[in-house]
Amino acid sequence: MSSHVPSVSRPSSWPSSIVFVGIALVLAALPLAAGAGNYFLGLLISALILAGISLAWALLGNLGGMVSFGHAAFFGVGSYASALLSAKLGLPVLLSVPLAGVIAVGASLLMIPALRLSGPYFALAILAYSQIFRILATELSWLTGGAAGFQAIPQLPTVLGLDLASRSGSYVLLVVVVALCALVYALVRRSLVGTALRAIADSEDATRVVGVNSMLLKAWMLALSAFITGVFGALNAHIIGFLEPDYAFSGVWSVLPIIAAIFGGYRTTFGPIGGAVIIYLFDQVVAKSIIAVGHQILLGFLLAAMILLAPNGLLGLAERFLKGRRDAEA
Amino acid sequence: MLEIRHLRSGYGRVTVLWDVSLTFREGTLTTIVGPNGAGKTTLLKTLAGLIPYEGDIRLGGEPLRGKAWDLAERGIILVPEGRMVFRDMSVEENLSLGAYPRRCRAAFASNLERVYSLFPRLKERHGQLAGSLSGGEAQMLAIGRGLMSMPRILLIDEPSLGLAPVIVKEVFDIIRRLKEEAITIVLVEQNTHIAVGVADDVHLMRSGRVLLSEPAANVDLDRLHDLYLAREAQSA
Numbered sequence: 087m088s089s090h091v092p093s094v095s096r097p098s099s100w101p102s103s104i105v106f107v108g109i110a111l112v113l114a115a116l117p118l119a120a121g122a123g124n125y126f127l128g129l130l131i132s133a134l135i136l137a138g139i140s141l142a143w144a145l146l147g148n149l150g151g152m153v154s155f156g157h158a159a160f161f162g163v164g165s166y167a168s169a170l171l172s173a174k175l176g177l178p179v180l181l182s183v184p185l186a187g188v189i190a191v192g193a194s195l196l197m198i199p200a201l202r203l204s205g206p207y208f209a210l211a212i213l214a215y216s217q218i219f220r221i222l223a224t225e226l227s228w229l230t231g232g233a234a235g236f237q238a239i240p241q242l243p244t245v246l247g248l249d250l251a252s253r254s255g256s257y258v259l260l261v262v263v264v265a266l267c268a269l270v271y272a273l274v275r276r277s278l279v280g281t282a283l284r285a286i287a288d289s290e291d292a293t294r295v296v297g298v299n300s301m302l303l304k305a306w307m308l309a310l311s312a313f314i315t316g317v318f319g320a321l322n323a324h325i326i327g328f329l330e331p332d333y334a335f336s337g338v339w340s341v342l343p344i345i346a347a348i349f350g351g352y353r354t355t356f357g358p359i360g361g362a363v364i365i366y367l368f369d370q371v372v373a374k375s376i377i378a379v380g381h382q383i384l385l386g387f388l389l390a391a392m393i394l395l396a397p398n399g400l401l402g403l404a405e406r407f408l409k410g411r412r413d414a415e416a
Numbered sequence: 417m418l419e420i421r422h423l424r425s426g427y428g429r430v431t432v433l434w435d436v437s438l439t440f441r442e443g444t445l446t447t448i449v450g451p452n453g454a455g456k457t458t459l460l461k462t463l464a465g466l467i468p469y470e471g472d473i474r475l476g477g478e479p480l481r482g483k484a485w486d487l488a489e490r491g492i493i494l495v496p497e498g499r500m501v502f503r504d505m506s507v508e509e510n511l512s513l514g515a516y517p518r519r520c521r522a523a524f525a526s527n528l529e530r531v532y533s534l535f536p537r538l539k540e541r542h543g544q545l546a547g548s549l550s551g552g553e554a555q556m557l558a559i560g561r562g563l564m565s566m567p568r569i570l571l572i573d574e575p576s577l578g579l580a581p582v583i584v585k586e587v588f589d590i591i592r593r594l595k596e597e598a599i600t601i602v603l604v605e606q607n608t609h610i611a612v613g614v615a616d617d618v619h620l621m622r623s624g625r626v627l628l629s630e631p632a633a634n635v636d637l638d639r640l641h642d643l644y645l646a647r648e649a650q651s652a
Contacts, residue, residue: 278512278513278515278516278521281505281509281512281513282513282516284502284504284505285502285505285509285513287504288502288503288504288505289500289502289503291500292496292500292501292502293513294466294483294484294485295464295466295484295488295494295496295500296488296513296514296516296517296561296565297484297485297487297488297489297493297516297517297565298485298513298516299483299485
């Protein structure tokens, strides 16, 4: 390797990602070690659900080059699918949750024609598309309970002596699932397919020339993103035990992940996760105590400040800081 | 052997190629020359599967149909005009994408070695962003990426475009070496002098038709240039 040539740092090179994995694990274990109360664990559980969707959203945005305003659709479909499969068909919850992910993938397949669109056109198409499912969930009241909502959703079971329905159990489960999703994301990204996906964002025409079926790869990323989002929708449904269309398909599930991912750094693996936890806790703990109603407006200010100060997000900022330290040492 | 018969293609309702029939012999270099708008690039894009067509394309007697990625799997590789490298990615990542077709992945390391020995400059700059390369280096990268795809037929579009004469010579030295390795090459070029010099067969295209087909040895450059410019001469 010739040393004088300026070399490009590959995204998430191993050393810095090991640092981040370590930090993430310590942070994840901290609440349990400190014996956090149920209220705080509940906040963290919601934050981790948001983290999962943010990760899925960032995967589609970063690897697929598609901005989605419609992840609420996959979230809602996943919630209802798992709730109905377990409550009406009596499937075990641990089976209905991944199946809900598969059903969310099914919902995403209907979106494939929109993959021909790019940029804002795709974003608007998926926004409109996500409304279809809210309407379906409201109108198919014989199945979903309609606007009155759907109750009696089975709880998460006890596995290996750990009661997943308890706050600490749910928390551990979510940490594990988020970590698994982050691992899948990182593996896809480091593969040749991941390189090809980044190339599509660079020049889609040129990727065709080298033999990349760009439409197929983008469809795969949409499916993967929908699967992850559906799984988190399902987990959320079993944790809170109640669903209604306006909640499950709420625009919040489309908007908050975008804020979280951009805040944390949507081109990184850990950015969306960290961003989601910080954004959610800030919103619930700090913003709510300042402005009781309409506290989300503070998120807008926070995001605007972040975009101005660090367009690559929190993790980009951290990476720049670490790199600066390393360069100073060298 | 790559054969095309009665090929007609274009963009939407605009037909660019009208009834083109050509044969590219295995292991030879065929040069296609012609003025702007003759349909040379369209011909290469059609062969590479980027544009739909009517007519018949056969590779070794078998019909060749499919999208660009299917054809890349079968070894039909285009080195596009204007380089079209991935600007935001490093030189090595660009080359690794050349090995995207499944049949090329196993031999990635040895092919990379080979490309680096053909283009030492690329090895020096392996970690540099492709967008920061000079025109000549980017052209070398585009050709190198094509070689990573282990081409059976290499379609090279205007490699001399916008390059300094000394770099053009360097690029053509490489093309000559590839020809010696018995890769079937279809070269589209405006620089007739140098392009006819490396060719086995020469075709002149104008307005979407083939006007002249000759072995390179028989080509009289003056007559070629007269034909090349004929329409302008008539309208003058």
